[in-house]
Amino acid sequence: MPITLLPIPAQHPYVRAIRPENGWEDFVVLGDPVVDPADPARWWPHPALEPEWWEEHDADVVHLHFGFEHLGVAGTEAFLAALRRRGIPLVYTVHDLDNPHLEDQTDYHRQVALLVDQAAHVFTLSTGAADVVEKRYGRRPQVLAHPAIVREPATAQPGRERAGVFLKSVRGNVVKDPEFYRQLGAEVYLHEDAPVLRDIADHGHAPMDDAELYRAVSAHRVVVLPYVRGTHSGWLRMCRDLGVSVAVPDCGCYASQAADLADPGVRVYRTGDGADAARVVEELLSGWPAEPGRKVVDDEIHDAHRVVYRKVVQSR
Template structure:
């Protein structure tokens, strides 16, 4: 694969003792947070000639020829996501090329099922290549690590998800008279059950209103979606509901997304399958209580009273989960309690983010020292 101008290690990397890595991808908020330790330097995503520099997929660095050509520019390969477009065997060839040039390989398992694919059989085969071929495997929760051990007989180091909300983000939500429960369906990717989630939410909110709660639901949907039939069904369900408002819009800029989430009394995750959720992490940063379907390991990401689980499609259990989330005074947006909670979590994240980056740096250092020995 021919790519753009050859990449070299940052000036002074050897002099300062920095560990220079190739991360797939590099230009992603999660990667920026986990590689923020001063000992770690990340090569930028290579861009193919004529490609949009903002588009890192499919990752050009995952190519045996590229790896051999840039052997001296880095010392380790860390794969996160973006592999789904490659044919069987390609990733094994990349790992072999990395090992041939002396790079240890780390793989972080974010998803046991691919959220973007209708048929993820190819992705599951890629997991076999990556989990068995990497020198070290990490994941985000104890449950996912247990799944790795049971399926592949590999140990996976658990390193939690870092913060998503930027430290500089200014959040000024408006407080309405009644409660607002939101569900963001985005572009209806395969892992999202739009109609099923809307039906359950409509029934749950109706039951809560009957019990005396002043509450409405806000269903958000991108104007451009992947499943037109599901979008039509969502529109019909919302049009026929007395408790749901449908808002269709273009994809939000970050500041718009933060503001839309921060005004919610609770956010319902709409997934039919999944492993971990960055959306849940953003809500946690914003102090927004989350009702998450009891799938994957969402409940393990934050074991506190602001994350509640329900069986997918179970309206009665969803209603109980929402009512339970509202017991805490911080559940109300634009309240002093919510503001205090956000400040508390920002302070905590500053500490845990630094620890997460340090754990990555120590893992890289250990692998490189083991290679040298």
């Protein structure tokens, strides 16, 4: 019998990348439910996180990635209790040691503690994150590198000498001080209108499909991640897939994500320091193009997840 897997969410680029493009023949992977008919691509808040959902639905294994912070501690406990009642094992990937959307991390850390403690298996994406999880919560996750985001990597174009900063929105974990961007001297791409940065934006852009985004990113030699907190980054992986070097802040585990792969195309600047970020950009420009370090082997990542899913289901 095939195993029914419920990823939460199913269509996030990372979650799609940890399984083969055509799936596994011995698995049925459930898609994201439509939570808003006016925006059918929106998967949050995922209804499977509510205990009532399990009264009418089933799965053999659940793999939780993102989108649970709205539950709070009590809601997380209720979700875990619903899975226990049904005998459904949980696999949890710690993407966010600190939630990038939240200022106060107290309840979020308590939620992560519950998930790490009660999951049948825990993954994370870097040794740095595994060290933090082990220290905070007393359990060491299995480390698997971030899989490739760009299925067919393109060669980066010579393009502009300047760096680029892409801001889909000015979220809680993004530097909001315009002086940071002025010091950086980067081209700023701003999707959603944000008065605090409007005057320094070089480009306003509508939502891009993948092909448009890859063209825009690969027109630069360097991209800067302007974060003040966070853990890992799909943008970091995407840029390196495209041959673009990346300047990352010294917060979170962005440096560890690259160091695990011995990637010379990623360098670290002091968080929030535009002048230091500009220095790192110049270093990356002078060394561009940077050859990738240890190759991410997607087949190994796919197989590791498949093995864990089978193991936890067999141990029910």
